[in-house]
Amino acid sequence: MNSILDIEHLRTHFKTDDGTVRAVDDVSFQVRQGEIVCIVGESGSGKSITAMSVMGLVEGPAGRVVGGNIRFDGEELLKLSRNELRTIRGNEIAMIFQEPMTSLNPVLKIGEQLMEPLIEHRKLNKKAARKRAIELINEVGISRAEQIADSYPHELSGGMLQRIMIAIAISCGPKLLIADEPTTALDVTIQAQILDMLRKFKEESNMSILLITHDLGVVAEMADYVVVMYAGKVVEEGEVVALFENPKHPYTQGLLKSKPIINQRQEELYSIPGQVPNPLELVPSCYFHERCAHCMEICKTTQPALKEVGNQQKVACWLYEEATANV
């Protein structure tokens, strides 16, 4: 399968009064055509900033992409001018966010907001755009499409707004959809509807999805391939079944063990001790070493590189370096 998005050694930094935060620190991975890749991580892991960097939405003066390559469909996004990027954004790459209300314009009717990208990118006239907008509202499973098109965002529920965001996102037939925690603010029954819909659109159009989430349940349901981030780094990646059945990195293992699972009750939940390190106080080391049960001397002083450990699974952990060295 062709890769549609190729991220290599991406580094995005933020300058603060107290120092530089390396929010995305040498991150590389690929999204192939028709594939759903999930980036999973906790708050501060850099998963959202990775997505924002791809969209060219990390804007100065504080934040900046300081290194690496982002190739979309063979084209280097970091070299494009703002205008060139605009023609790709919303057209070939679309994005949906956690809070649909904050990405929609409160004083524009739903229909107008749907028509905007169609007029801008697809060069439709107003009448054709309106017709297509109504079709799109129907496609995302909302009845009374005409009436909804003439409503304002505040008149719709969170679940409906997220459907509208999806309708806007798919309106120009993107090759890649970036979805940043798209169902986190929604109730589970609505989440199930939205996830089903994303899968359906993916299958119909063969678009790729980069899904950012903290919810391992959502990852298991949606992902073909999983990238696990911690403190700005990719600590493990792999095909979804392999990664869930045989997690290699102690952080991935801990994360999977600490999630309560329905109908698999345990007396006490496993929990990872401690907390995420302060991003300003990171020194060369494995950033997980303070919380890791297998911490060795080398972990405290040297950063492990992401290495393949068979079956397309990659892990950044000295445990596996040692193992291969000893064989």
Added chain:
Amino acid sequence: MSEILQPLLEVNHLKKYFPIKSGLLSRTVGNVKAVDDISFSIKPGETFGLVGESGSGKSTVGRTILRLTDKTDGEVKFKGIDLYDLSPQELRRLRPKMQLIFQDPYSSLNPRVRIGDAIGEALLDHGLVPQAEVRDRVLEVLAACGLSSYHIDRFPHEFSGGQRQRVGIARALVLNPDLIIADEPVSALDVSIQAQIINLFRKMQETRGLTYLFISHDLSVVEHLCSQIGVMYLGSMMERASRDELFRDPLHPYTKALLSAVPVPIPKLKRERIVLSGELPNPADPPSGCKFHTRCPYAVARCREEVPLFRNVGSDRSVACHLV
């Protein structure tokens, strides 16, 4: 043995309506029935889980029990005493015994007050211990909640999300309560931190014999912590059962749908999922008959017309559905 224990908390036919005002004279034109005839009881040492989606009224139940907002009708008995019969002074004396823990402890902490003082002030306020002993009591509860003694002089912004929730728990526990109402206490936390806090809740229950009303939208967390569970939808209780019964054999179609909608972190698992159509109806204008009929895959004509009774099925479970 537990059968003969008196319940610590009894909620009978509790109703809380919020008026909808409109027009120049702010006339009441209708009611949002946030809590519409809810009954349940919790035995000492038990954890009762109240689950539901947004707008189900689960948080309002918690707040109405504690008289943080007035009831419309019904009764709330704590150790056999109806809280709504108490004078403000009597209620105040009882308050330390019933504590509330919120989803976001940060918003309930004064940013300019040191954590030690924030935890200790309620002790002084209620005159529970002499001034000289407050610091010792605070240190004790901090340690019990997994915080260190040096945290006592720190300010709220110096704590991470998980630590703030530990502070929230410490502040409730320092008063030595019998009942804790926890409203989505782990929803804002990352998975690895969430597990730490869930374990803390469990440990505190074991060591202090606490009774919990645990309000949450997350069924996996509720299953882990609660022995009895009530499922709410648009202000009504749809089903109440022991944890084992509810998860093994959910009876109400809404409970079934809710359970099947929770994403499970097992990629190979193929489940029969009941995807509910439509949105949550407007609570100001709930559907006739069974409130769930607009989204229920099994609804028949009767469901649209007749409100199902919340009735006993089996020894200790109740359900409100015509089809069960």
